[in-house]
Structure formats: C-alpha cells, structure tokens
Amino acid sequence: MKIYGVAFLAACYLIGQILGDALGLLFSFNGNIGGVGFGMLLLILLGDEINKRGWLDNESESGILFWSGLYIPVVVAMSSIQNVKAALTGGWTAVIIGIVATLCCFALIPVIAKLSKRLKN
Amino acid sequence: MELLTKWLVKHDLIFAFLTVGIILFFSFIVSKKLTNNKIPAAAIAITLGLLLAYMGGNKGIASIPLFSGMALLGGNMMRDFTVVSTAMGASISQIKKAGFIGTISLVLGVLMAFLLGSIIAYALGYHDAKSIVTIGAGACTFIVGPVTGTAIGASSDIIAISIAIGVIKSVLVTLLTPVIAKNIGLNNPETAMIFGGMMGTTSGVTAGLAAVDTKLVPYGALTATFYTGLGCLLCPSVLYYLTTILFN
Numbered sequence A: 001m002k003i004y005g006v007a008f009l010a011a012c013y014l015i016g017q018i019l020g021d022a023l024g025l026l027f028s029f030n031g032n033i034g035g036v037g038f039g040m041l042l043l044i045l046l047g048d049e050i051n052k053r054g055w056l057d058n059e060s061e062s063g064i065l066f067w068s069g070l071y072i073p074v075v076v077a078m079s080s081i082q083n084v085k086a087a088l089t090g091g092w093t094a095v096i097i098g099i100v101a102t103l104c105c106f107a108l109i110p111v112i113a114k115l116s117k118r119l120k121n
Numbered sequence B: 001m002e003l004l005t006k007w008l009v010k011h012d013l014i015f016a017f018l019t020v021g022i023i024l025f026f027s028f029i030v031s032k033k034l035t036n037n038k039i040p041a042a043a044i045a046i047t048l049g050l051l052l053a054y055m056g057g058n059k060g061i062a063s064i065p066l067f068s069g070m071a072l073l074g075g076n077m078m079r080d081f082t083v084v085s086t087a088m089g090a091s092i093s094q095i096k097k098a099g100f101i102g103t104i105s106l107v108l109g110v111l112m113a114f115l116l117g118s119i120i121a122y123a124l125g126y127h128d129a130k131s132i133v134t135i136g137a138g139a140c141t142f143i144v145g146p147v148t149g150t151a152i153g154a155s156s157d158i159i160a161i162s163i164a165i166g167v168i169k170s171v172l173v174t175l176l177t178p179v180i181a182k183n184i185g186l187n188n189p190e191t192a193m194i195f196g197g198m199m200g201t202t203s204g205v206t207a208g209l210a211a212v213d214t215k216l217v218p219y220g221a222l223t224a225t226f227y228t229g230l231g232c233l234l235c236p237s238v239l240y241y242l243t244t245i246l247f248n
Helices: A002-026 A035-053 A058-069 A071-079 A084-088 A093-120 B002-010 B012-033 B041-055 B069-073 B076-085 B092-123 B129-138 B144-152 B156-180 B189-199 B202-212 B214-247
Strands: none
Touching (some): A002 A058, A002 B076, A035 B076, A035 B144, A035 B214, A071 B012, A071 B041, A071 B076, A071 B156, A084 B041, A084 B156, A093 B092, A093 B129, A093 B156, A093 B189, B002 B012, B012 B041, B041 B202, B129 B144, B129 B156, B144 B156, B144 B214, B156 B202, B202 B214
C-alpha cells in the first residue's frame, strides 16, 4: 500500500519537526531548529533499518518516491510566491554572493583533493 | 472571464498543479532546445517561478486570486515534506562509501558557502542575524536558504534573495564545471565526490559532471545528496546560534 510509505514519511517529518521545535524552545529561539534536517536523518536511519527487515515493499516505497518527485515542482511553486519586488531592492546581493561563493568553493576542491592524497600516504 | 476565474479559484490547488506542470514542461523544452541541456531545467523553472512572483505582490503570484493555489502547493509544509522525502534512497552504506574525505568536503562545503554568503551579506548592509543567516544559507543551495529563513522567521524578500543566490550557484556550477574541470583535477571518482560535497547543488553537480564525464555523475551525486540535509541541519541551528551571539 502506497499510503504506508507516505505515512512513514509523514512520521519522520513530524518527529523531525517536533525535535526542531523542542530545540527552538530549549534555546528560546522563535523558531524551528533543524527540523527538516532531523526528518531527513530519521528517514535515512529508520529507512535503512526497515529496508533490512523488509517491512516496506516496493509499492509502499513508491509512495515516498512520489513526493520526492514533487520536490522540484513544489520548489518552483515556492519561488513564485516570494516577495520578489521587495527582494530586488537588494540589488546585486544575489548575483555577487552567488558568483563569489561558487568560485571560492571551486577553488577549494584541488586543495581538499591534495589533502586527501596526503592523508592516504 | 470572471466566471472562469471564479471557477478556477474554487479549484485553486489543482490549478496550481497544472500551472507548475506547464512551467516545468516549458523549462525542459527551453533547457533542451536553447541551451542543449547545459542549463538544468530545474534552474530555468525556478527562475521562471521568481519572474512570476515579480508579477504579483508581496505574496508573489499568489497575491493574484487566480493563482492562490500556488501558496498551497509551494507553502512551507509542502516544501519541507518533499525535501524530507528526497532523503529516500540515501542509505548508511552510501554514507560509508563517501567516506572520510566525502564527509570533510561536505562539512567544509556548507561552512564555506555559509561564511562567504553571510560575510558578503553583512558587507552589503544586512546587519540583523535573521537576514544574514538566511542569505548565508542561500549560498548553500536554493533549498537550504528558504528552509532556514522560514525556520528562523526571516522576511519573504530575504527568502527570495536566498533562493536567487542558490539558483545562480546551480547555473554557474553547471556552466563552469566542464570549463575548469581540468584545472581542478576533476577526472577521477574521488575528486568527483569532493566536488559534489563542496558545491552541493544536486542539479548543478549532476548536470556539470555529465558534461565532463558521465561516469563521474554518481560519485558527485552521492555526496551532493547529503549537502542539503546537512545545510538544513546546521544553518538554522548551530550557525544561527553562533551568528546571534556575534550580532546581539
């Protein structure tokens, strides 16, 4: 049943959100700390365990895959509901940061590759 | 016309499915025919989304009643739910395969992007912790930015900037990877894994690597898959906490 997969995903999501909200309260932030990250971690850890025991069949798994297939469409819808007019008053912020961050990360790749070789030797 | 609008508003979520489907269909055609698959369709579609938002008001295109369904489809709950679902397929054995150097590059990649983004944001005049962290998170990927911004309560215009940064990064990674692959020694599986961990944007990494050598794609994708998760974990928590200490 596809709904088993969706329900399992929902459980991971909700537990992740609870953890995030609880952490938010704990550190008295107004918000959710890492809830999505916890949800993903749970899905990986529990999913692994469940796979080993064969509790979720392919049919159930396809319930989760359906939602991950909707990821980009949902992100597209999300971009379309932002306050872009106000964001444009920020001018070149996005362009500058996008370019600098990307180039610097590129530059670090050979450094880490060298480090990796040195660690192996 | 008015009747049609009223009728569509009644079915707003379903109309949003249709709208987004059309946007993606159009983006795939543009990506294939005009850019020869050099710019990922996802990046084009998100850019189109931002353009649509510009036509609307402070709630983007959802400010127009006809498109109110976009606010349901693209709302925080749906976004977080689908983001979590992408962790499906990543497994512990894969994490082990990525190994020590993959992990290092992931952590460095997230920290590096976040630091650069937030420092430049500060230099450009954003001086409150929420904006700085959201923009810094946007320098990770176009999903880490909005997830972080929503979690810590940043405003929609800042979130829009963070999405735009992520999109620019994804396009740049796609276009620049084949050009500078030689210079950074990107011709073996290990460097491809480091590359995926450093850049993080899955669409950019897979499209970029495909242009260099399709055999390298799975290695880059392997580490890139974990990037968004790690970013969503670190940015609204530890990194936000440290930033508030610094600025309050």
